[in-house]
Amino acid sequence: MPKTIDEMKSSQSLINPDDLKLKPIERAETIPSIWYTHPEFLKIEMDAVFKKNWQLACHQSQIPEPGDSICRTVAGNPVIIVRDQSGEIRAFYNVCRHRGGPLAVKSGTTTVLQCKYHGWTYLMDGSLRGVPQFDRVELFDKKDFGLKPIRVEMWQGLVFIILDDDTVSAEKILKDIPEQIDPIRLDEMHYHTTTVDLIDCNWKVYVDNYLEGYHIPIVHPELAGLLDYRNYITEISEYYSLQYSPFSNSSADNPYNAEDGQAFYYFIYPNIMMNILPGRLQTNIIEPVGHDKCRVIFDFFYTDPKKAANMGTIKSDLDYSAKIQQEDIEICEAVQAGLRSDIYDKGRFSVKRELGVWHFQTLLKKNLLDFQS
Ligand code: FES
Ligand SMILES: [Fe+2]
Structure with missing residues (x-):
């Protein structure tokens, strides 16, 4: 709940009630650009989103x-x-x-x-x-x-x-994941490395971008060659979504070393990602630093990071991740400039390719609706 009349007023003028309407993806618009570009909107999100979610x-x-x-x-x-x-x-x-x-x-x-x-x-x-x-x-x-x-x-x-005492337990929210990733076990992973990027975009630009494979052929042409893009799948759950893409047969030099295609890309609302392969976990935390800046923390874990035989695989994993991240940073910063432009407000979703983005933005709207009521 907003605490003061001023806060209430500022949230009302920033948030057009029409933009909070929940619509199926076939008819939904993307959230308005002001949600990505206004410093006051981030303040609302701190209370409505970041204090209320794990x-x-x-x-x-x-x-x-x-x-x-x-x-x-x-x-x-x-x-x-x-x-x-x-x-x-x-x-x-x-x-x-x-x-x-x-x-x-x-x-x-x-x-x-x-x-x-x-x-x-x-x-x-x-x-x-x-x-x-x-x-x-x-x-x-x-x-x-x-x-x-x-x-x-x-x-x-x-x-x-x-920070909130009333939110349902994390265990309950995530309870189906261990079975989905079995026999991979996240508690058996060991910490290896952290990388941090400070990116000139709103935290949601980075999250939106993570949640779709639509941009892969254009932004990551090399990665597109490794994936079986036609069979790219997004599944949504209540508070998280899962993207999955089988690797294509021609990927002998696949840096992920996962020929059996078991790769899971989980997004946990609002700002957590878990990229899971056999023997490997990478977590991403997207911390807002300002309305137009976010800190992206990658932590890398492996089941056996000290084993010499794994060193080469780990190095190529880290190098490849850094390359993909650089491509994502460049597009995210350019998108932030586009959202800030005079002419852009809202867009539409590809039903086939942007289910994860729609799901994220729907959860965001629900948090804002709860906050206002
Ligand atoms: S000892 Fe902590 S603020 Fe003074
Ligand atoms: Fe990307």
């Missing part, structure tokens, strides 16, 4: 030892995910209760969480322990100044977090 924090193998931590941003809030001494994974706002300093500015390992500003220390359960030079302060009880915890859920080795 966010991927990391994989358990990224924080394997007690004291390991990782930093993220969720709905504009700095967040820290830690593994405590008992091995349990916890998440907190990465915000000191003294004057708002950070407990960590980057991922790392520690025994206590010490604020980087004046050095208050917190135990891994979030309780405040050390408060230097605070004698003579009255009516102050350390018990009242613990770190603010965040809801965490483990699913198949992946750590999900959410």
Whole structure:
């Protein structure tokens, strides 16, 4: 719910009620360009979308030892995910209760969480322990100044977090996936590498682009040669969609090394992607940085990343992913310029090729409708 009259007014003028109508793909229009280009719209999305839906924090193998931590941003809030001494994974706002300093500015390992500003220390359960030079302060009880915890859920080795207490569990949302990808097991993967791109486009431009294979023949001609494009499939579920393309027979030099065609490209609403092949998981997190900028975090995992025999395959996987990503970055940044132009507002969907984009935009509209009601 919008909190103030001003917020209510700004959301009403930005969001035309006609644009919230839910229509089948055959008759639907794409969402209006102002949703991609207005700074105020991102503020609405932070409350309506990013606080209300599960966010991927990391994989358990990224924080394997007690004291390991990782930093993220969720709905504009700095967040820290830690593994405590008992091995349990916890998440907190990465915000000191003294004057708002950070407990960590980057991922790392520690025994206590010490604020980087004046050095208050917190135990891994979030309780405040050390408060230097605070004698003579009255009516102050350390018990009242613990770190603010965040809801965490483990699913198949992946750590999900959410700022909202009422959202249905991640396990329930994702429950059919383990069977779909069997015998691949995500909890058996081990962290290898992270790459980060800061891209000059709204976060939804990147998501839209991920959700269709329509652009592959034009934007990724080399990749198009590896895929059996005619048999490219998109399946939609309630909160996620799955794209699947068999590899073509002529793909002997296939960098994905997956001749049996078991490749799964999952999108989990609103900003998570899991690209799964036998022995390999790549997760993408799309973090909005501003209305026209997003941070795309790729984390790569393999069942056996240290085995020498796998090194070559992993290197070609990383190189190939970087090449495809560069092609996607260039088109996404150009699309953002087009959305900003004087003449573009809304388009239409290919029923055959853009089911995933329509599904994403429909979920977005539903979140906005819930927010307004
Ligand atoms: S803000 Fe953390 S110790 Fe001052
Ligand atoms: Fe692409």
